[in-house]
Amino acid sequence: MGKSRTKRFKRPQFSPTGDCQAEAAVAANGTEAEDEDGPAAELLEKLQHPSAEVRECACAGLARLVQQRPALPGLARRDAVRRLGPLLLDPSLAVRETAAGALRNLSACGGFEVCDDMVAKDIMTPLVALLKECSAGLDSNEMSPQEKKDESKNSIETIANEAVNVLWNICECNSRAVSIFNKEGCLEIVLKYLSRFSTNVDLAISVAYCLQTVTEDNPELLKSFSTPALQVLESAMLSPVSSMEFILLKTLVAGTVWNLRNIIPSMSQAEIINAILKILADVLELDMGETIIQMKEAETQRLKSAAESEETVEMANGHDLIEDEEMEELPQKRKIRRKTYTSDLLPTTDKELRETIALLTAQQTALEIIVNMCCNEDPSDDEWEELSSSDESDAFMESSFSDGGGQLLSPLCLSDEIHTALTNYLIPKKVFEKTTFPNSNAVEVCSRNPSWKPLIRKMNTIQCRALMCLQTLVSLLDVGHLGGVPALQTLAQHLSQLLFSQPDFDKNVDFLEAISSALRALLQTMASKNISQCMTPDQLMTLCKVGICSSNISVRVNVVSILGITGSVLAKEEGTLETLKTIGSFLLEVATKDPSLVVAGEALDALFDVFADGKEAEKASVQIKLLSMLREFQPIFKMRIRKEGRGKYSPDQLCVLDNVKMNLRRFVAYQETVEKRLTS
Incomplete structure (x- = not known):
């Protein structure tokens, strides 16, 4: 719970x-x-x-x-x-x-x-x-x-x-x-607070956050939800929008209702899912950059009007504002003057800033809910970030290393109701739009004001959440529902531009993790549909050399997986020998030297995929001495699993690592036949 x-x-x-x-x-x-x-x-x-x-x-x-x-x-x-x-x-x-x-x-x-x-x-x-x-x-x-x-x-x-x-x-x-x-019986108490949403939205938002937390994986609590309780949630979720804070409230309640789906009659499931995704789509539709600019202008105008109003009152009462030189002589009047300035009396979080923060938080929450809706019944996205993508090892072991290997990312399952609602409300398109860099004008506006400056980080967080959400959608939806082959190619170009147009992308770990995850999913989908890849070999190696130096295991796993996907495609093409040698040497280096067994296992997985088939791949494997390197590393890998595994890795991770170990033995045997054939 x-x-x-x-x-x-x-x-x-x-x-x-x-x-x-x-x-x-x-x-x-x-x-x-x-x-x-x-x-x-x-x-x-x-x-x-x-x-x-x-x-x-x-x-x-x-x-x-x-x-x-x-x-x-x-x-x-x-x-x-x-x-x-x-x-x-x-x-x-x-x-x-x-x-x-x-x-x-x-x-x-x-x-x-x-x-x-x-x-x-x-x-x-x-x-x-x-x-x-x-x-x-x-x-x-x-x-x-x-x-x-x-x-x-x-x-x-x-x-x-x-x-x-x-x-x-x-x-x-x-x-x-x-x-x-x-x-x-806290549920009854907090629902009473939530029912006051029309007069106290702050309290209602706090309750909605709390409910979203306690209703997650809590079957005992779900039994306590009566019809009146569900009606309170429905009332809040369907409330008219009078401010950005109400948008946040509706988004949070939508997340809570999603957690309660198991107690909702099956005949109402489609209706509820549509209602939830309609709210999320409406939230993502709003342009956060333009909203920031408009809210900041509204704040500036309000403060100007208030200051003019105060000055008018002072002059009408015969108390003209005193110049700074006079203030040094009249400390009591200085105190009075300060109190008459509205800007001095405003709380740190004023109306416009509160509204803007509410919208940004709602958009971030909406993206997180979409991911939860899509991945609810599946292992977490981190699993080979903790586990590895190689959970098709059974299929892998049955192959003869001549069919190019299995799919790197295990397929997710999506109900018809969610699938239909996602496409009907254009969720992929709206998520795609949120992956762009924050509006430069909005960033400039925020950077000039200390109280608004933290919103820049919030906008960057939304971009990262959108990239992670995009990864999920690309893994789930078929090509047609993503807009077809041209849309995937456009998306690939977009992600490449995002990555390489930012000179210091290697310093932003969250961004690097998010975009490498999205690229990994996209390249896998494109490879499975024989759609031409988007990254040049130079771009690919730049990303991988930066990514493999990251302290974030997820980033390192993603980049070696990307190499495996790209290499497995190139292995079937002519004239790719030198690129395959570069990829193979890089993956060998990672497999034998990365301190994390998870990353080492993923690198071995990638090697299996790249060198499983293709004349160019066979020639490259001999020239980089792949067989002798893996023979030497095989006992070391087994020893590392035995010594490090029990204390540092979960049972699921160890299961995957054991599969990689068995696959390594079979791959070595396969490479022996390749080398004999090529050298005989």
Whole structure:
């Protein structure tokens, strides 16, 4: 239950506001290297102070302090979780909010180990109690109508939002937390919060994130979804779009509904899948570059209008703005002047920036959901990135090494409903469009403003997600549904241009992994359909020489697989001897020297494919002394599997490696017959 520990994305964090900003700033400047009287000890001590205001500021300080990784061990030693936990039920609503904010940041910044520790120290007990109290508080009749209208209701929803974020982070990392979620009836609570989406979209988004996490691989929870519960999700998923944040909400709920597909009647499956993919298609249709430019212009205009309005009010009241020289003589007036400038009072994340971030997050989420929909019943994409692509070893062993080998990428399975919806909503086309580099004008706009600059990284992430999504679609859909042979050739040229038009592509590991994965899938599809390849030998070797130096195993696996695919095609053509010798020598070098058995196994796989058939391949194998090199390496490979395998690799990986080992023995025997024939 819960998500796997292989990947965790950065979580939104709590930002202290109001009078506690100063306390938080002091904490941010402290370091854990200080002695027992440092900021951590002082802030934790203040959590017990009789004054609610002091407790609130201490929580705000801790919310900032936990964002510094060196501070985390010291906070753990001082039992910060056990001290913060009771404050989730503090009499003061403000303390509850900031305590939940501190725990939110702790769970977001601390990773799996910290979340495990939080569960072990029973943070779930006060957290669940707080969620239940907030739920009851929203319906309480004890408060006066004015209180409900004013701060109490808003405070309760704000506290609930912080608490749901803590719950989401912990359930993402810890299966025991998911079990507690199931047993304590948290589903009913968070669905009540979600039902308020029309008046509090922030809270609804937090709930949707949480639900997407806890509904994944959690059959126990699925039994708890009643018809009213499903209706809440349906209502949110079909809600009218009034802002980018509602687009994000609908996308997240669509992901949750996909997780619930097993409890949806079969007669409604096609309808649900169409509804989900319609939402995802609409999200991907939006141009993120143009949206960024428009939102930044709207922000600039709003700030200008607000400043002009403030200046008009000042002049109407006879309080003309004072020049900077006069300010030095009148410190009190300087303080007044600063307060009248709207830009000084804006929160870090203003309206336009929030809207833009919501759209970019929705597009990233949509791409991730599409991949999940396509690959749900299959091994993870990382498996020969952890495993190897050679899971057709049985078919390989049955061959005589004269048929060119099997398919490098195992075929995926796609239901008719998903297949139809993907093509009807033009998902491949929309994903393709997202693989282009971010709009240069949008990048320029963001680079000029510190608060917008992080969006550049977000746009790059979307490009990488689109490339990974493209890899999946190319592996799944037939050529006709991808636009036919011309579309594949155009796509190949597009990917080559993306790769080689970026001078420092070797420094961007995420991009290199994503584009090499997409190229690998595309080249395999083209090879299987006898479509001419797109990369020149020089481009191919440039990519492989860069990729094989990467610290990322997935990149190294991809580039040797690409060499195997391309080489197996060239082996059947005339005049390719020198290229095949270059490819063979490169793969031998990788197989014998790469520190990862996974990469070495993939390189051997590629060698089997390249030199399995073809006159040019036979001549090349003799000239690079392939047989003698593999004979010498064979016992070394067996020994490495025996010595390294049990401690470093999973049972599935070892199974694949054992198959490669057997295939190596057979390939050596095959090469012996080739060499005898050519040298006799």
